Amino acid sequence: MPKKITPLSPTTVSNAKAKLDSKTGKPKDTIYRDGDNLELLVKVSGIKLWYFRYYKPFTQKRTMIAFGEYPSIGSCIK
Template sequence: MAHATSRLSDSQVKHAKPKQSEYCLADGGGLNLRVLAIGTKTWLLNYQRPGTKKRTNISLGPYPEVTLAAARDLRLEAR
């Protein structure tokens, strides 16, 4: 059974602070916000290629240039 993930809010994304090492905040459906130690935030989509079934990450762009709503729309288009 899949792990239930609560959706991120704009406030959580905006106030995500850098830590000693990089970490990810999950939004569900494979969408993650990667926060690097230097403070950069990037949207990633965990994606499984249909032909080879290999898992890969697709970068959807940096936050705040790509907003939470836009990242969710891009996730739907990529799937």
């Protein structure tokens, strides 16, 4: 059975940080999933970007489209 993804709260989004790599101990880009293929990418630099992952209808290849940067987009796209 697939894992149920709980939606991200506005507090979680504003406090999201890049996580540390378990092998090197250095920060790495981190993806926070919001469900329904919506993702928040937190870069090491601190930039937070909203992405939507989908399959192209004709090629069936998985791709992503960026909506913009948090907080200018905010959590209103949910």
